[in-house]
Amino acid sequence: MDHPATHVPPAPADIEKGTGVLEISSRSTSSAENISSEPLAPIPIPPNLSRWNQRIENLSGLEARGITRVLPHERHGASVMGYIQMSLLWFSANISANNLAVGLLGPLLFGLGFLDSAMCSVFGILIGSAATAYMSIWGAQSGNRTMIVARYFMGYWPAKLPCLLNMILMIGYGTIDCIIGGQILSAVSGGSMTVVVGIVIVALITWVVAVFGMAIFHVYERWAWIPQVMVLFILVGSAGPSFNANLQTTGDAGAITAGRLSFFSLQLSVPVSWAAASSDFYVYYPESTKKWKVFLMTMTGLTLSFVFVNMLGIGLASGIASNPLWDEANKISSGALILAGYGPLNGFGKFCGVIVALGVISNNIPGTYASALGFQVLGRYGKMVPRYFWVCVIVLIYFICAVAGRNNLFDILQNFVALMGYWTMVMVTIVLQEHLIFRRPGLAGAFDWTAWEDQKRLPIGLAALIAFLAGWAGAIIGMYQNWYMGPVAAKVGGIGADIGVWLGCAFALVVFPPLRYLELKKYGR
Numbered sequence: 418m419d420h421p422a423t424h425v426p427p428a429p430a431d432i433e434k435g436t437g438v439l440e441i442s443s444r445s446t447s448s449a450e451n452i453s454s455e456p457l458a459p460i461p462i463p464p465n466l467s468r469w470n471q472r473i474e475n476l477s478g479l480e481a482r483g484i485t486r487v488l489p490h491e492r493h494g495a496s497v498m499g500y501i502q503m504s505l506l507w508f509s510a511n512i513s514a515n516n517l518a519v520g521l522l523g524p525l526l527f528g529l530g531f532l533d534s535a536m537c538s539v540f541g542i543l544i545g546s547a548a549t550a551y552m553s554i555w556g557a558q559s560g561n562r563t564m565i566v567a568r569y570f571m572g573y574w575p576a577k578l579p580c581l582l583n584m585i586l587m588i589g590y591g592t593i594d595c596i597i598g599g600q601i602l603s604a605v606s607g608g609s610m611t612v613v614v615g616i617v618i619v620a621l622i623t624w625v626v627a628v629f630g631m632a633i634f635h636v637y638e639r640w641a642w643i644p645q646v647m648v649l650f651i652l653v654g655s656a657g658p659s660f661n662a663n664l665q666t667t668g669d670a671g672a673i674t675a676g677r678l679s680f681f682s683l684q685l686s687v688p689v690s691w692a693a694a695s696s697d698f699y700v701y702y703p704e705s706t707k708k709w710k711v712f713l714m715t716m717t718g719l720t721l722s723f724v725f726v727n728m729l730g731i732g733l734a735s736g737i738a739s740n741p742l743w744d745e746a747n748k749i750s751s752g753a754l755i756l757a758g759y760g761p762l763n764g765f766g767k768f769c770g771v772i773v774a775l776g777v778i779s780n781n782i783p784g785t786y787a788s789a790l791g792f793q794v795l796g797r798y799g800k801m802v803p804r805y806f807w808v809c810v811i812v813l814i815y816f817i818c819a820v821a822g823r824n825n826l827f828d829i830l831q832n833f834v835a836l837m838g839y840w841t842m843v844m845v846t847i848v849l850q851e852h853l854i855f856r857r858p859g860l861a862g863a864f865d866w867t868a869w870e871d872q873k874r875l876p877i878g879l880a881a882l883i884a885f886l887a888g889w890a891g892a893i894i895g896m897y898q899n900w901y902m903g904p905v906a907a908k909v910g911g912i913g914a915d916i917g918v919w920l921g922c923a924f925a926l927v928v929f930p931p932l933r934y935l936e937l938k939k940y941g942r
Contacts, residue, residue, distance in 0.1 A: 480630025483804040484793045486869050487560040487700045495703050500714050502639060503553075506698060506783075507718030509642035511688075512649065512726055513780040514773050515590070515597045518751045518826070519687055520730020525737070525747075527676035530666040534731040537677055539724055541684030545838075546719035548845045552692040553715045556699030557706035559866040563696040563787070564794045567844070569864055570851045571885070572878015578885065579844050580794045583693040584811075586837040587788035589829070590690065591815035594777040594784075595619045596823050600752025601774035605767045612750075615774065616819045622778050624812040627785040628805045631701065634782055641779040648769040648776075652729060655766065656758030659740045660732035675910030679897060682915045684727065686838025688719050692845050694787035733758055751826060785811050828899065839896065839917045843888030846925045847881050855933055880936040884929035891924030892917040 493499075523534030555566040564583060567576040599615030626637050666673050699711065733754060737743045746757035755773060759766030789807035793800040799807075822829055856864065868874035894903040896917035905920060907913045 479628070479805065480632060481803070482630075484562050484565055484790055484800065486565070486866065489560070489704050492560070492701050492703050495706055499702060500710055502635060503699070503711065503714035504718035504721075505642065506635065506638045507691075507715055508722045509638040509640075509645070509779050510783050511719060511722035511780060512642055512645050513594070513597075513776045514601060514726075514752070514755060515593050515777050515780055516687060516723060517726040517730040517733075517755065518593075518597060519683065520727035521734040521751060521754070522683065523680050523731050524664060524734035527680045528667045528672070529676050529680055531660075531662045531664040531731060531735045533666045533673075533677055534680065534734075535728060537681040538684045538727045538731065541681045542688055542720055542723040542727065545685040545688035545690075546716050546723065548689045548842065549692040549695050549719060550712045550716040552845060552848065553695035553699060554708040554711045556696030557702035557711060558704060558708065559696075559864065559869075560700050560704075561696070561866060561869050562700065562790050562794070563692075563694050564791060565869050566696055567693075567848075568869065568875050570848045570876070571844075571881035572876045573872045575878035575882035575885070577795055578882070579693060579840065580791050582837070582840050584788045584791040586690055586841070587694065587784035587791075588811060588815045588818065589837065590784050591620075591623070591781050591788075591811070592818040592822060593826070593829060594623075594781040595815060595819035596826050596829075597752055598774045598777040599819065599823060600750040600826070601755060601770050602752075604746075604750065604753040604756040605770045605774070612823045613820055616816065616823065619774070619778055619781065620812055620816045620819070622775070623781040623785055624808065626778070626782050627789070627808045627812070630786070630804070631698070634786060635698075637782065638779060641776070644772050645776040645779070648772045649726070649729060651762070651769055652755075652758050652773075653732075655761050656733060656736070659736035659743065659758075661735040661739060662732075664735040664738075669911075671910035672912050673910075675912050675914035678909065679915040682838070682918050684723075685918060686841075688723050689841050689845070690837055691719070691783075692841050694783065697787050697790065698783065836896070836898065839892035839921050840885075840889060842918050843885055843892070843921045843925045846888065846922045847884055847929055850926070850929050851881070851933065854930060855937065874942070876942055877936055877940050880929055880932035883932055884925045887928040888921040888925035892921035895920035 520534070520538060523529045523537065524531070527534075529537065552563060555561070555563070559566055564576060564580040567579055570576075571579065595616040596612070598619035599612040602615030602618065603610050603612045626633055666676070668676065695715065699706070702711075733743070737747055737754075742760060743754060743757050746753040752774070756767070756770040759769050762769065785808060788811050789804055792802065792807040792810070793804065865874060894905045895915070896903045897906040897909075897913050897915035902913050903917065906916055909916060
């Protein structure tokens with residue numbers, strides 16, 4: 418029997434199937450879920466456009482389904498390989514150069530030594546990976562995408578806010594991936610290939626895989642990690658002798674505390690950025706899939722990949738002070754620094770650099786896929802447009818952003834990644850409270866996954882919305898960025914540190930339970 422990674426069946430009534438007229442219902446189009454709901458007004462589609470859409474969706478291997486719920490009978494049986502695929506997916510997606518570049522920031526930006534950087538990295542990754550692994554358990558249970566699942570915790574309309582933010586997040590990471598890949602390819606060519614051309618190559622390959630969807634995506638991720646692991650271990654052997662494991666943290670006690678806290682928060686923010694998309698890739702797994710296995714396999718893939726590449730980044734950064742060639746390369750770009758690590762290998766080192774550059778594609782594909790689905794979650798007019806079209810839009814957006822920001826990668830990494838981590842952890846905090854306090858197993862109000870489009874059977878979401886905004890307020894007063902320092906953040910260590918994630922979670926943790934209790938008492942849902 419096929420496992421969920423090998424085949425993706427089309428939904429029998431997928432909203433993206435061209436039919437000349439699209440009727441958007443307030444429920445799933447499946448008869449099993451269509452329980453006395455009034456359909457909204459049909460939206461006519463020009464016949465020529467409908468025919469072209471049908472031809473495209475009939476292409477072999479192309480996933481036509483968008484956000485429509487995957488019903489239990491449309492899924493595949495459980496298998497050992499299916500569980501292994503969960504870890505391989507996340508390991509392959511994150512063992513990439515863009516995550517390696519985050520590790521550089523510990524010594525280079527925050528002035529941390531090797532040991533401090535490593536400890537902050539490992540423990541930050543563990544917490545961030547755990548949050549994403551928790552959010553991933555809902556895909557197989559519900560058959561719904563992550564931002565559809567969010568409706569059960571935040572309400573139909575308020576859930577659109579994290580959906581929009583997640584789209585921005587994934588576009589941002591797509592931009593970073595393209596820049597890193599373009600920098601490495603340019604460095605390999607000795608400058609004969611511009612960074613822009615490298616960006617085009619990364620964006621184009623990502624576009625092809627993301628357009629075809631889940632089936633080819635899972636196959637790609639299942640094998641793409643192998644050459645990456647090989648060339649990264651070669652980098653360990655080539656550059657490892659220049660790593661300075663004795664590098665010490667610089668600054669007074671306050672500055673050291675601030676640097677540790679900021680880098681720890683940054684490292685947490687990277688793996689947790691997948692939390693708002695993690696269920697998207699498990700919707701074809703059966704309902705019987707064990708939650709603890711989903712959590713464990715997702716956690717394993719995320720942690721191993723992030724720790725490995727971040728330790729490499731910390732090692733490279735630690736050797737810059739004692740290696741003039743690395744110092745010169747780092748002044749050009751982080752991509753040039755990675756290639757400099759392969760310097761002793763000459764031509765073979767450049768070949769390894771190409772493999773590393775292409776590895777960012779594995780990281781780019783799932784984000785592109787998830788953000789394209791976001792357009793359909795935002796509203797019925799977005800939902801009537803096929804998923805593959807939104808993929809094209811997303812790729813075009815981050816291609817333009819990458820070309821415009823190709824010379825400012827470190828600023829993008831420092832500010833964008835941490836900024837996006839704030840809202841993600843606030844959302845996870847709200848989901849955890851709703852799940853553990855108000856929807857505990859055995860309590861009335863169990864999840865009815867057939868209600869994914871029925872506003873009358875989903876929570877109102879006022880409590881979640883207020884808690885989410887309160888969390889953002891906490892993040893604002895605790896954030897530390899180049900362009901803004903919150904009043905609370907400024908007091909940490911005497912020089913300021915980023916505690917936005919922690920204050921945001923604390924505010925949401927306090928605000929949500931009493932408001933949710935009142936909401937349930939008044940509205941009953």
